[in-house]
Structures are given as C-alpha cells and as structure tokens.
Amino acid sequence: MKIDNIQAGKINQYYKQMQQKQTEKKQTKDDTTQISAKAKEIMTARAELKKIPQIREEKVAELKEKVQSGNYQVDSKKLAAKILNNVEQVY
Template sequence: MKIQGPNHSNFNPYQKQLQKQADMKQQAAKADQLQISDQAKQLQGSDKPSDLRQKQVDQIKQSVQSGDYSIDPKKTSQKMLEFWSNQV
C-alpha cells in the first residue's frame, strides 16, 4: 500500500510555514529605519557652548585657579539624591 501518491513525493508540509518565516524576517530587516529630525541635526552640529554657559565655565575656572572655589558637600549630596531618586 502506498501512502504517498506519485504527485506527493516532494511534498513538504512545513514549506509554507518556512517561507512565511523567511518573508517576515525580510520585512523586519527592511522595516528598521532611523530618521533624525532637522532640529536634532542642528543640536548635534552646535559643538560650541552658548555664551552664558561659557561665562559660567570661565568663572568657575578663575575661582579654581585663584583657590576661592569651594564645594558644599551637603548641596552636592542633595543634588545626587535628587538625581538618583528621579532615575528609579
């Protein structure tokens, strides 16, 4: 008794499923795209700090060089706690 007829000798019941998986992989690979907005490109392009920021940095540099710069440990620890509490 023959289980498979002459037309079914190359029949693979999983072929359709395998083809569908391959098609989905190809679609997934094509679907991933990255687009950067014009505003983001402008922000990336501005490596130069703003004038206000540059003035603040210069003030801190002068304070450090003259020895007048002091750090308040309580204020620093408070800022650290605020930062890490917002991250969780």
C-alpha cells in the first residue's frame, strides 16, 4: 500500500481534530467554591446576633421610670469619656 500526501494530509487533519477535542475536554472544568470553617462560624454568629433584639425593653422601662420620677442622674465624667471615645473611633 502506498501512502501519498493526500492520505497523509487527512491523517494529520484527523490527528489535529482529536488533539483539539482532548484539550477541550481538559479545559471544561467547573469552578467550585468552598466556605471555610471560620466563615461558617462567622455566618452562625451573625445569625445569632440577628435574633437578639436591638432595644432592651427592660432597660428602656427602667430609664423611663427614673426620668419620670426625677431620679435620673447622669455621670458627666462617664458621659464625656464615652463621647470622646466615640469621636476617636470615628476619626
């Protein structure tokens, strides 16, 4: 059997097609993501924090009663310290 350029060209073309298909198969991997244990822990903590009410009703009632009765006293030094603390955190 004699192999001439026409047959060799077809063989080369087939060989290139097969190589291209193999490289396409290798390149079609899906991306995956994994959440770390620390991230899961943070997500759980955030969910628990959302369950806690923003307003402490008993504290509000206590302060309301003190204000209405005239017994509410503010420690000016503590108040000033907290204000300065908040200003420092902002700037």
